[in-house]
Amino acid sequence: MDGKYNFTILKSTQFFINTTCLNPIFLSSSREKKRRRIEDLTEKMAVDGGHRDSGCDWDGRWNHVRKFLERPGPFTHPDFEPSTESLQFLLETCKILVIGAGGLGCELLKNLALSGFRLIHVVDMDTIDVSNLNRQFLFRPKDVGRPKAEVAADFINSRIPGCKVVPHFKKIQDFDESFYRQFHIIVCGLDSIIARRWMNGMLISLLSYEDGVLDPSSIIPLIDGGTEGFKGNARVILPGMTACIDCTLELYPPQINFPMCTIASMPRLPEHCIEYARILQWPKEKPFGDTSLDGDNPEHIQWVFDRAQERAAEFNITGVTYRLTQGVVKRIIPAVASTNAVIAAACATEVFKIATSAYIPLNNYLVFNDVDGLYTYTFEAERKENCSACSQVPQDLQFPPSAKLQEVLEYLTENASLQMKSPAITTTLEGKNKTLYLQSVKSIEERTRPNLCKTLKELGLSDGQELAVADVTTPQTVLFKLNFTA
């Protein structure tokens, strides 16, 4: 029997070349350097006393993991070398950040803990709701109202000996680079595109370039999972190297907003009737005074439901139910345990592959749908050459000098590749920093609102002027260059 086996590289050669240098730990000198840096960081970020109790590892506990770390194989990553040290790395050094402790987060924590990861942090700003219990299995009815991150961490720590999950009942925006820099891999189970983009931007801001060349040790891989009903996706992002969240913004389906004329005059679906009550009748009739519609207030929902039913009756439309009303008002996304289990599993597999170099990671996007049989599709999402988040290419703004600032604002929010939410625009005029428009602070909004009607020329802007734009979708300011057109 011969000892040579054909190495089959399952992914494109290009990716193979790119990731060779990315191997997170031991063996070559650059890796050894990184390992020492990681050890330093681990010490600095002293976690819970730091003493690892290896006595909790009973016989056979990690057999299923060892087989992939200690045995050579024909399909492993070209950098992989079997070693007993890999398991130790997982158990004692590798630090993972899980963002979200909800449907995906609970599954991720469990998957990681059972695969040998012990140093895990989890961030979630929410508390537990009854409607979470059909899938977020680390929670029990008695936990309703408590912070998700804390209950999840408690559950894992008390049930899986040796595992030390550190919870953070916070928003991701509450942390800065010094927090995120300590992790080897970050995995997201978020329910918001804005949050994803922010996280994406944060990791891009951590990248360091030496003479224009990206330093691989500054890359923190981001594994991102998302689910909706029976559909889901999992992707691997190597910031600065592969397609980032913003590179593929168009992949996210637009939120369903019915045309106003349909809602106002020609409804056909029960949803149209509900939106009529929500968007048109509520502001007009102000049934509970000046309060805005609160999706969690049963009285509010009941009001919308009653109005929607009246409208539906007028147009002979069936199907308006309380449940549907609540779903439309709260923009509820249906969810089940199974889809979250599948996507979190795929994500955790990628975390394992990247942490251990056991196999070549997913390159780089997986789509899943089990409405009709089970369907998966795997493809390589491409980087966008002029991506506003990761390309380092200065963003262009083409406007005539007679254009109003309002038009620039609309472009920033409506352009499919930018999709900003409430951009704040500043620039330097006569050596001084000037805010052209900012929405999030009431006093500044009032002060700068008149600027919206002024032309770019009137505002004193010139051709080639740099505008700095801040927005919730990114932790860093995006620089735009103003190019005057005729």
Next chain:
Amino acid sequence: MAATKASKEQKYDRQLRLWGDHGQETLENAHVCLINATATGTEILKNLVLPGIGAFTIVDGHTVSGEDKRNVFALTLALMLQNRAQAATELLQELNSDVSGNFVEESPDKLLDNDPEFFHRFTIVIGVQLPESTCLRLGSVLWSASVPFLVCKTYGLIGYMRLAVQEHTVIESHPDNALEDLRLDQPFGEFKNHIQSYDLDSMDKKDHSHTPWIIIVAKYLEKWLSEHNGQPPKNYKDKEAFRQLIREGILKNENGVPEDEENFEEAIKNVNTALNPTKVPSAVEDLFNSEQCKNITSQTPDFWVMLRAVKEFVHNEGNGSLPVRGTIPDMIADSQKFINLQNPPESISEKDIKLFCKNASFLRVVRCRSLTEEYSVDSVNKDEITSCMDSPDSEMVFYLMLRAVDRFYQQHSRYPGVYNYQVEEDISKLKLCVNGLLQEYSLNVNIKDDYIHEFCRYGAAEPHTVAAFLGGSAAQEAIKIISHQFVPFSNTFIYNAMSQTSATLQL
């Protein structure tokens, strides 16, 4: 009691939006049997307990091993002496107090020896990490008893599922891209009258801009038909011209500039789908022509009785079309008449018929071959196997490797490469099994040595992330079988965690 119902509604809210109260009811009346509470088995069951199945029974004769203890329900040392079935039952129960859990501390082979009818009581049986002989024995019993059987296996980085059900009907398939049932090429009576009531040319600006786009398309279609000998727009050129015709209908202001009429824009945008010819989908035609539909007896399940009624409708009152999805008053009267002949009236309600008619375009029937047929030399699906193996990246190779590994187990009473020292020597033994398999079934395919090495390397490991992927997949397929909503796969599913790809095969 009311409190419990309300809290259930809240707890299950997110999933009720997918399968409704009636779907939930089927789950709560279901009794699922899981054989072998391994990592994969407990993951599958967890994803069934959480959404609230009525009851489960775990059949498992194993005691808890060191590897098992790593399970999510992280068994404490005290449970070490317990059998796996009991330990898993207790821990799964915790997840949802609405579910009742049972366990049988017995191997499935023993049960098949002493009491095969034990399995008849279940809504579905899920067999995990079963050796081939047990799998085939059990498969045969369940096939005869018409109990759906879902076989699952996690082997290294490969996940495998096999569904064995004779006939599974689906009324509510909930297709992703259900096109609207507009029927503009055959407007039915009420709709025709409704269109007549609109006169675009004499409307004021406000009404003109608020006329529903469907009416606009219908009106202009009438115009087109009168100008083109009754022929609707067929090719791209025609449709462009049709769009232009509608565009010209947009009101212009005093300077001749077109106004902003959103409804006309909608109409133009939707011309393609609006002009879809109305016809019975071929899948439904196939169902009309199937044996069950042709030969209705007193034993025939409701699905086929209703289908037959729809078929009759299509050939008579429907003039070649299915009942309109929206309202079907005439359909009820006639199908009731027909159905009264075959069944006591109570068995099929008006609600059932309405639901059936609403979904008539999307009916699906799934039929799987039995395991016996798959494994028999006479009926093995050689074509599927050899044609898949022609593609270098096909997942079919993993199916063949799993079959080879089963052989290895039969011959050596163990799986290859479990212990480090075995890996090298088992490669040649496994290769013999592979060759034996290919020979027995006369499969002229080539399996690279790399795969044989890899399967020895796996050492029958059940990595948690692969078990979890399969856990989610299998649980949802079980829910589809129980609820008869959404369409189950048929009949073999392979997941490759190395490349994050999958395939569905017909074996």
